[in-house]
Amino acid sequence: MRYHFEFVRPWKTWFIVSGLLVILALGAFFIRGLNYGIDFTGGTQMNLRFTHPVTATAIKTVLTRDHIYGSTVVFVGKGSQNVLITTPTISEHERTALLSQLGSKVGHFHEISTSRVSSIIGRQTERTALIAVLLAIVAIIAYIAIRFEWRFALSGIIAMIHDVIITVGLIALIHIQITEYFIMAVLTIFGYSITDKIIVFDRIRENLPKKKKQDALEDLVNKSLNQVLVRSINTSTTVIIALLALLIFAGTSIRDFALTMLFGVIFGTYSSIFIASPIWLLWRKRDLSNKRKRTASA
Amino acid sequence: MRQKSMAKFFALVAVIIAALYYFLQVNPIAHHLRYGLDLKGGVTATYQAQPSPGQPVNKETMARAMSILGFRVNALGVSEPVIEQVGSNQITVDLPGVKNPEQALKFLGQTAILQIKSPSGHVLLSGGDLSSAKAGIAGGQYVVNLTFNAKGTTIFAAATKKYLGKPLPIYLNGKLVEAPVVRSVIPDGKAQLTGNFSSLKSAQKTALLLQSGALPVNLKVLDVRTVSATLGAASVVASKVAAVIAIALIGVIMVFWYRLAGFVADMALVIYLLLVVGALWAIHAVITVPGIAGLILSVGMAVDANVIIFSRIREEIINGKTPRASVAAGFRHAIRAILDSHVTTFVSSLILFFLGTGEVKGFALTLMIGTGVSLLTAVSVTGVVIRWVADAGWAKVRQIFVG
Numbered sequence: 010m011r012y013h014f015e016f017v018r019p020w021k022t023w024f025i026v027s028g029l030l031v032i033l034a035l036g037a038f039f040i041r042g043l044n045y046g047i048d049f050t051g052g053t054q055m056n057l058r059f060t061h062p063v064t065a066t067a068i069k070t071v072l073t074r075d076h077i078y079g080s081t082v083v084f085v086g087k088g089s090q091n092v093l094i095t096t097p098t099i100s101e102h103e104r105t106a107l108l109s110q111l112g113s114k115v116g117h118f119h120e121i122s123t124s125r126v127s128s129i130i131g132r133q134t135e136r137t138a139l140i141a142v143l144l145a146i147v148a149i150i151a152y153i154a155i156r157f158e159w160r161f162a163l164s165g166i167i168a169m170i171h172d173v174i175i176t177v178g179l180i181a182l183i184h185i186q187i188t189e190y191f192i193m194a195v196l197t198i199f200g201y202s203i204t205d206k207i208i209v210f211d212r213i214r215e216n217l218p219k220k221k222k223q224d225a226l227e228d229l230v231n232k233s234l235n236q237v238l239v240r241s242i243n244t245s246t247t248v249i250i251a252l253l254a255l256l257i258f259a260g261t262s263i264r265d266f267a268l269t270m271l272f273g274v275i276f277g278t279y280s281s282i283f284i285a286s287p288i289w290l291l292w293r294k295r296d297l298s299n300k301r302k303r304t305a306s307a
Numbered sequence: 308m309r310q311k312s313m314a315k316f317f318a319l320v321a322v323i324i325a326a327l328y329y330f331l332q333v334n335p336i337a338h339h340l341r342y343g344l345d346l347k348g349g350v351t352a353t354y355q356a357q358p359s360p361g362q363p364v365n366k367e368t369m370a371r372a373m374s375i376l377g378f379r380v381n382a383l384g385v386s387e388p389v390i391e392q393v394g395s396n397q398i399t400v401d402l403p404g405v406k407n408p409e410q411a412l413k414f415l416g417q418t419a420i421l422q423i424k425s426p427s428g429h430v431l432l433s434g435g436d437l438s439s440a441k442a443g444i445a446g447g448q449y450v451v452n453l454t455f456n457a458k459g460t461t462i463f464a465a466a467t468k469k470y471l472g473k474p475l476p477i478y479l480n481g482k483l484v485e486a487p488v489v490r491s492v493i494p495d496g497k498a499q500l501t502g503n504f505s506s507l508k509s510a511q512k513t514a515l516l517l518q519s520g521a522l523p524v525n526l527k528v529l530d531v532r533t534v535s536a537t538l539g540a541a542s543v544v545a546s547k548v549a550a551v552i553a554i555a556l557i558g559v560i561m562v563f564w565y566r567l568a569g570f571v572a573d574m575a576l577v578i579y580l581l582l583v584v585g586a587l588w589a590i591h592a593v594i595t596v597p598g599i600a601g602l603i604l605s606v607g608m609a610v611d612a613n614v615i616i617f618s619r620i621r622e623e624i625i626n627g628k629t630p631r632a633s634v635a636a637g638f639r640h641a642i643r644a645i646l647d648s649h650v651t652t653f654v655s656s657l658i659l660f661f662l663g664t665g666e667v668k669g670f671a672l673t674l675m676i677g678t679g680v681s682l683l684t685a686v687s688v689t690g691v692v693i694r695w696v697a698d699a700g701w702a703k704v705r706q707i708f709v710g
Contacts, residue, residue: 121534124531124532127529137663145654148654192666193600197600197603201607207644208611208648211647236622244610244614244615255549259548263599
């Protein structure tokens, strides 16, 4: 071994760092809130590409004249030609009137896409995804408990939930608009994080039978983490590079997805080593000392 | 042994190159895979079924509503439409390449209830008694020619006999259209709806609605998403460029880290990609943006499997084992972790597939396929080829694995 890092003994430091991040994330989530898009709020969204640059003020003037309030006007990409107009739910008639007004008052445009969305679908997807995830978590806990032991299962799930909370909190903080794709990104993080924890735990599981009685459990975990470190760095680097490629080159909807994933991969890799493993270690040590106390008193 | 392993290795490289060449010639990604409307453009609508008088929303009425929608969609001449029930009371309709979505959706959800009543207002015949309805021209007017089925013909014959010389009013959607006076007994079950059709097209539309039958439940449009084909194409091109760059970078990095072993990983990844595309094509999967997300995760897992195998082999070599012993021991250790991580992900995606709705299903499907293929290629390609490499004696050079 050419290197040897001390991962588990300073666990208090990692727990404080993560605790602060979780508090920050929950704060962002509850105070700032998620920037729900029309998939969740319902409404009409029009993506228009004008032939000449236009101003948001000109568009907003038309919206106000048509008595359509509470709308947002956002420019997409470079220049000010491609516009995303989001309005509350309006009728087809109102929409046609608005478009002809925009054509005569603001400028000639090409309609790229229109969504008239009710909030029911998005909420439904969110709810069914949540139920499915809860069941998947139960299945994962059962599987890890059988193949490893139940303490690994619960430590892994706790760390995974930590990753998801921090990622969702960061998304709330930078206020990216939440579309249905966001649910997929969270599901992907969930999968990546659990996979990563299993790989790390596998090393501890493999080394456990080799442990001699006088060896400290901390040393065994530390050795395992050092062994798996190269793999963790290499794998997360490749995934991060792939995500950066998506972030730089792909379209807008994929870009938000890639950014969310990027946070998830970073925290998922971090928490396997710095959170999940120490939780397992502390838990196992406590159970062992309880058992010893019980045998001593008996 | 040594020559044989070398020969096998080069044979596999040749096969992969041939397969890649064939793949690029056929280009199934462009020509054979099916894409969702979020990628190729079109309109997706979701209808919410609401009970109409005397017709509750249940399995039977939903099935009837879906078959009627299917009939009408076909009449629109849309290619590759998708009509699916979502949950217990919603229906989604995918119409690729439809130009005027609002008009099309209005037509699809329309009800056309035909009723022929007795002079006293008693319903004698309804749309369900029709066997066909066709538009035509008669006496310089646009008409719909109605033909009743066997039961309808009998009733109609009896009615024309009973009410000879009296009017038989015809109602469409509860509105009186006309009340022709019966001039003779009609035994062949044929009638004509003259209405006031302004054009042949409007007569055709009514004929079609009558022909497809009345929707048993009311359909309310919940949700409409229109994506123009240009946006779809642009996002496909951008994503393709990103994917090609990402895959090329991963390939280069693997060779940089693991040298010859990295090249073996690249071979495994190429086979992985060919198999995944093949599987998606074979089951006629519809590729959507969430589906691509599932693929990205599974590519990550496939790369990870290779990284885990090589990291373990490298460790064994550093610990002083011979290359062949290292490959055997490293692979044995690695595969347990790979198996556990893949099974967990596979089980999770299975649950998501069966419980999730809409886009979650697409995500879960590609993830399931990707995870299965990843495990397969890790064992049968990386595991086998890396043994050939060790047997061929190349791995005697420690640098190959140690880097």
